[in-house]
């Protein structure tokens with residue numbers, strides 16, 4: 001298995017050390033992309049650059065709007081349908097693709113998740129006039145969607161109703177009951193997937209026309225959470241060369257949007273704060289509903305650590321493979337600081353994975369964990 005590095009150090013000595021260790025492919029973001037260009041790292045490594053997709057602007061009309069019609073900030077992003085945001089994104093794509101990189105990784109190609117903002121209602125977005133118009137033009141009933149998402153927001157403020165649904169959703173028939181009680185909720189999630197799929201499809205067509213030799217890849221939420229933020233693996237994968245599930249099973253730095261441990265913990269905290277049900281009950285129910293196997297104990301308060309098992313991580317990679325239709329396409333990104341890094345890499349090798357990416361924002365050999373060279377030596 002090849003291990004690619006996210007944001008490696010770019011000074012000459014470190015680059016030589018990485019080459020000696022056997023690193024062949026890197027993915028960079030922000031300033032590290034600029035440093036990689038300055039130091040001509042594309043001569044040394046296969047180089048992909050990451051691009052943040054729906055970057056917010058200073059303009060009010062580009063902000064995402066929540067179900068209460070209030071503007072919300074999420075993951076430094078605005079409304080995915082904002083024409084200005086999309087225009088700026090394409091301009092940035094042109095700038096990056098003018099460099100001799102192999103391709104780009106999309107980041108944040110989605111709608112908001114619970115942990116993408118400190119505002120609990122950012123997940124319940126976007127209900128701006130552009131998005132509602134877009135729902136209608138795709139054949140959705142924007143009024144029904146708005147009404148049912150509002151009902152869910154109100155329901156979360158009732159301890160009795162929240163408790164009832166948290167228990168009911170243990171079973172598939174509970175999900176069916178929820179869908180029948182609030183049909184607009186499923187339409188809302190389907191709309192999000194339609195919107196993001198079409199964005200990526202248009203982008204893939206543009207890439208083929210303007211940069212036919214460069215690759216389009218995307219960092220995606222892991223499959224058990226992806227549909228909630230508008231990412232349908234089966235629909236996105238035909239347009240992507242690489243799909244990269246973000247498998248951070250126990251990410252410790254906060255905030256950690258997209259990491260399953262923090263997304264679920266934040267979801268539980270928001271439900272607890274709205275409903276006043278005990279946090280421990282909310283998180284236990286959510287873990288049972290969403291189904292991930294955990295490593296260690298369930299935290300009893302919002303600050304407690306939560307970790308998913310290694311088995312959960314491999315299950316999610318297998319799910320991504322099944323949904324994407326090809327294992328060659330799946331290059332998961334895992335947290336370099338995972339204390340069980342060797343074990344997780346061994347498990348990924350065991351399921352026949354060809355490539356994976358080690359993630360860290362703290363560039364440097366030391367931050368990629370103990371025995372970095374040994375990891376490479378194992379291949």
Ligand SMILES: [Zn+2]
Pocket residue numbers: 063064065079080081082126127128129130131132
């Ligand atoms: Zn919008």
